[in-house]
Amino acid sequence: MAALRYAGVSVGYDRTPVLTHVDLELRAGQRLILVGPNGAGKSTLIKSVLGLVPVLAGEATVLGESPAAARGRAGYVPQIDTLDADFPVSVRQVVMMGRYRRIGWWRPARPADRRAVAEALELVGLADRAGHRFGTLSGGQRQRVLLARAIAAEPRLLLLDEPFNGVDAVSQEAIVRVLRELSAAGTALVLSTHDLTVARELADLVCLVNGRQWAVGTPGETLTAGKLRSAYGGGLVLVAP
Amino acid sequence: MIEPFTVPFMARALTEILLLAVICGPVSVFVFARRLSFTSDALTHTVFPGVVIGFMAGQLFAGALVAAIVTAVALTLLTAGGRVSDDAATAVLLTAMFSIGVVLVSRRSSYTSDLTSFLFGRLLTVTPRQIAETAVLAVVVLVALAVGARAMVFRTFDPAGAAAAGYRVVWLDLWLNLIVALVVVAAVRAVGTILVVALLIVPAAAARMLTNQLVGMAVVGTVLIAGAGYGGLWASWTASIQYGVALTSASSVVLLLVAAYLLLVPVRLLRRRRRDPVVPERNSAHELVG
Numbered sequence: 001m002a003a004l005r006y007a008g009v010s011v012g013y014d015r016t017p018v019l020t021h022v023d024l025e026l027r028a029g030q031r032l033i034l035v036g037p038n039g040a041g042k043s044t045l046i047k048s049v050l051g052l053v054p055v056l057a058g059e060a061t062v063l064g065e066s067p068a069a070a071r072g073r074a075g076y077v078p079q080i081d082t083l084d085a086d087f088p089v090s091v092r093q094v095v096m097m098g099r100y101r102r103i104g105w106w107r108p109a110r111p112a113d114r115r116a117v118a119e120a121l122e123l124v125g126l127a128d129r130a131g132h133r134f135g136t137l138s139g140g141q142r143q144r145v146l147l148a149r150a151i152a153a154e155p156r157l158l159l160l161d162e163p164f165n166g167v168d169a170v171s172q173e174a175i176v177r178v179l180r181e182l183s184a185a186g187t188a189l190v191l192s193t194h195d196l197t198v199a200r201e202l203a204d205l206v207c208l209v210n211g212r213q214w215a216v217g218t219p220g221e222t223l224t225a226g227k228l229r230s231a232y233g234g235g236l237v238l239v240a241p
Numbered sequence: 242m243i244e245p246f247t248v249p250f251m252a253r254a255l256t257e258i259l260l261l262a263v264i265c266g267p268v269s270v271f272v273f274a275r276r277l278s279f280t281s282d283a284l285t286h287t288v289f290p291g292v293v294i295g296f297m298a299g300q301l302f303a304g305a306l307v308a309a310i311v312t313a314v315a316l317t318l319l320t321a322g323g324r325v326s327d328d329a330a331t332a333v334l335l336t337a338m339f340s341i342g343v344v345l346v347s348r349r350s351s352y353t354s355d356l357t358s359f360l361f362g363r364l365l366t367v368t369p370r371q372i373a374e375t376a377v378l379a380v381v382v383l384v385a386l387a388v389g390a391r392a393m394v395f396r397t398f399d400p401a402g403a404a405a406a407g408y409r410v411v412w413l414d415l416w417l418n419l420i421v422a423l424v425v426v427a428a429v430r431a432v433g434t435i436l437v438v439a440l441l442i443v444p445a446a447a448a449r450m451l452t453n454q455l456v457g458m459a460v461v462g463t464v465l466i467a468g469a470g471y472g473g474l475w476a477s478w479t480a481s482i483q484y485g486v487a488l489t490s491a492s493s494v495v496l497l498l499v500a501a502y503l504l505l506v507p508v509r510l511l512r513r514r515r516r517d518p519v520v521p522e523r524n525s526a527h528e529l530v531g
Contacts, residue, residue, distance in 0.1 A: 050405040072407020078399060087274065087398050088453045097395045101406055105388050133453050146402075153406070 001064050003028055003157045003188035004049060009058035011041070011048035017056055018044040020212045026190065026205065028156065029183045033203040034192040035223070037232055040210040042192035043079075046159045049190065050076055063157055072101055075155030079162050080142045085135035091145050092130040095120055098152035120148035123181070125174050140171025147175060151182070158182065160191035164198060176202060196223060245478040250365055257367045257431050258470030258494060260375045261424075264382045265440040266448075266463025268424050270455055271386075271417055273445035274397045279328065280316060281421050281441045283335040285434045287312035288425050289342035292359055292434065297345070302374055305429055309422035312338065317415040362433030364474070364490045371430060378427040382420055389416050394455065432491040439495040440466060447502040450509035469497035 004026040012018040019041030026032050034042045047053040049062055051071035062070040075098075098120070099113040121127045124144040129137060134145060143163055150158055160179075164172050179202065183189055193199055199206055199219060206222040208215040214231035215222040245251050272281050288308045295304015312334065319330035346356050396403040396413045404410050421441065428437040444462030451461050473494030480488040 047401075052401065052404050072405070074405070076402060076405035078401050082401065083399055088449065088455055088458065089394070089398055090454075093394075094398070097398070097402070097406075100391050100395055101408075103391070105392070149402075 002026060002061065003030075003063060004032075004190065005059075005061040007059045009048075009060050010056045011044050011053055012056055013044075013053065015056065018053075018211075019209055020057075022058070022207075022209075022213045024205075024207060024213075024216060026157075026188050028188050029186045030204045031179065031183050031189045031191075031202055032205045032207060033199040033219075034190065034207050034209060035194075035196065035199050035231075036192075036209040037194075040231075042209060043161050045209065046076075046161050046190065046192060049157075049159055050074055073155065073157070075150035075153050075158040077143075077146045077150045077158070077160040077163055079165060080139055080146065081166065083134075083142075083146075085142075087135060089134050090130070091121070091126065091132050091134055091137065092117060094134050094145050095130075095148045095152050098149040101153070116152045116154070117148075120152040121145075123151060124148045124178055138168065138171070140167040140174075143167050144171055144174055144178075147178060151178075155187065157188045157190070160189070162192055162194070164193055164195055172198070196228075199223065242475060245475055245482075250367075251474060251478060253367045253369065253372060254364045254431075254474055254490065255471060256372055257364065257375055258474070259467055260372065260379050261428050261431065261440060262463050262466035262470060264379045264424055264427065265466055266444055266461075267386055267459040268382065268420060269441050269443075269445035269462050270448075270458045271393060271397070272421060272441050273449065273458075274394075274455070275417065277417070277421065278438075278442045280320075280331055280418070281425075282438045283316065283331045284309065284312060284418070284422050285425050285429070285438045285441075286335045286342075287316075287338035288422070288429060289339055289359065289434045290345055292429055293342050293345040293355075296355070296359070297349075301430065302426070305426045306423075308338075309426045310419065313418040313422040314415065317411065317418050321411045321414065358433070359429075360433045360435045361489065362429070362431050362436060362491045364431045364494070367431055375427045375431075378423055382423050382427070385416065385420050385423075389413065389420075393417055432494070436491050436495050439498060443495075443498045443502050447498070447505050450505040450512070465498060465501050469494050469501060473497045 002025050004024060006022045006024040009022040010017040010020040022045065034045060036042055044053050048055055048060065049067055051067040055067060060067050063073050095117045096109060096113065099109065099116060103109055103113055118127065121130055124147055126141060126144055126148065129141065134142065137145065163175055179189055200223060203219045205216065206219050207213060208222050208227055208231045210231045215227045246255050272278060288305050291304040291308020292301060295301040298304065315334060316331060319334065346352060346359065349355055392403065392408050393413055393416065396408060396410055400410055424441065425437055428440060432440065444465050445458050447465055448458040448461035452458055474490055477488040477490040477493045480486040
C-alpha cells in the first residue's frame with residue numbers, strides 16, 4: 001500500500017487553488033522532497049496531506065484513507081519560527097506532546113510513553129537537554145526537538161515543513177542522519193526545502209512545484225537546469241555546488 | 242491578624258476568595274499562555290446583562306450562567322478560523338453586551354447602588370449559598386481543566402501541530418472559553434464584573450516572573466490570590482474599624498494583587514540577566530547567507 005497517493009490533485013483555501021496538477025505516489029521508506037520558491041504551495045501541500053487544507057479536486061489517499069480520515073496518523077514537524085520561544089515548556093514536555101493522542105485525555109503518561117520520549121531525544125542527540133526550557137535552545141536544536149516529538153508518535157508517514165531553515169550545520173547533519181534512519185526503518189518522508197544540495201543528497205523522489213506541479217521523479221530527472229528554470233521562472237541563476 | 246476573620250461575614254468572604262484562588266490560579270495560566278486577556282475582559286463584560294436580567298428575575302446565578310455560556314460560544318465562533326480579527330469581533334461583542342446591561346440596570350430606581358454592586362461586587366455580603374455555588378463551579382472548572390489541560394497546552398504551544406495530531410482546535414478553544422466563562426460566573430458576585438478580570442490575568446502574569454513551569458505558575462498564582470485575598474480583607478477591615486476609612490474589600494484585594502505583580506517585575510529582570518546565554522553552535526555558510 002502506498003503511504004501517499006495524489007492523482008490530479010488541487011489544494012487551496014476558500015475554494016481558491018494554491019497548487020494544482022499534483023500527481024504523486026510515495027511508498028513506505030521513500031523520501032520525497034518538495035522543491036519550489038517561496039509561496040509555491042509546498043506548505044499548503046503538506047497541510048493537505050495532514051487534512052488541514054482541503055483537497056479541491058482530484059483523488060488523494062493518505063495511508064489508505066482520505067486525508068481527513070487519516071488526520072492524526074501522519075507525523076508533522078512544523079517550521080520552528082511558527083512557535084513562541086518564550087512559552088514555559090520543557091524539551092521533555094514538547095516531545096511528550098507526540099504521545100498525547102496515545103495517552104488520551106485522562107490517564108497519566110505510562111512508562112512506555114516516557115521511554116518513547118527518552119529514545120526519541122536520544123535519537124536526535126538531545127537527551128542531555130530534556131529538562132531545559134524549549135525556548136533556551138538554539139534554532140537547530142529546537143528543530144531537532146520537534147523532530148523528536150514527531151518520532152515519539154511513531155508515524156508511518158512523516159511530513160517536515162522546511163526543516164533546514166535557520167538551522168546550523170551540526171543540527172542539519174543530525175536531522176539528515178535521523179531522516180535516513182527513519183526511512184530505513186520503513187517510515188515514508190515528505191519534506192520541503194530550498195536547499196538543492198540537501199535535496200540531491202537525501203531524495204528518492206523530488207517534486208518540483210510552483211503553483212502547479214512542474215516535475216516529479218528522481219533528483220537526476222527533476223533537478224535539471226531546464227526544469228528548475230521553468231518552475232522558478234526566468235530569474236533563477238544556478239550555481240554549481 | 243486572625244481576629245477579623247472570627248466575624249462570620251469576614252470568614253465567609255475569606256472562604257469565597259480562597260475558593261476563587263483555587264480556580265483562578267490555574268485558569269489564569271491558560272489565559273496568559275493563550276494571550277486571552279482581552280477575551281477574558283470581554284467575557285466579564287458580556288456576562289453583565291445576564292447578571293442584570295438574572296437579578297431582576299431573582300435568579301442572578303442562572304442569568305450569569307446562561308449569558309456566560311452564550312457569549313463563550315459566540316466568541317469562539319466569531320474568532321474561529323480567523324474569519325474576523327480576534328480583537329475587532331471581541332470588542333464589538335464586549336461593548337454591545339455591556340451597553341445592554343447598562344440600559345437594563347438604568348431602568349431600576351436603585352440604579353446607582355445596583356450598578357456599583359454588579360461592577361465591583363459585594364465580597365462582604367457573600368452568603369453560605371453563594372459559597373456552595375462557587376464550590377460546585379470550582380469542582381466543575383477544575384475537572385474540565387484537568388481533562389483538557391494536556392490538549393490545551395499542546396494547542397496553545399503549537400496550534401498547527403495539535404491540529405495535525407488530530408485535535409479539533411475549535412472545540413479546544415470553546416472548552417477554554419467556557420471554563421473562563423464559568424470562572425467569571427463564580428467570581429462575579431464577590432468581586433464584580435470589572436475586577437474579576439484581574440483575578441484571571443494578574444496571577445499568571447506575576448507567577449511567570451518567578452517560574453518557567455506551567456504547573457509552578459498555577460501554584461504561585463493560586464498562592465498570590467489567596468495572599469492578596471487575605472491581605473486585602475484584613476486591610477479593609479483594619480482601615481474601617483480602627484481608622485474609620487472606608488476601603489472597599491474587593492478593590493483592596495485587586496490592588497494587593499497588582500502590587501505583588503509590580504514587586505515581582507525586578508525579580509524577572511534579575512532572573513533574565515542571570516540566565517546563561519545560549520551557546521551558539523557552529524554556523525553554516527547556509528545560515529550565514531540566510
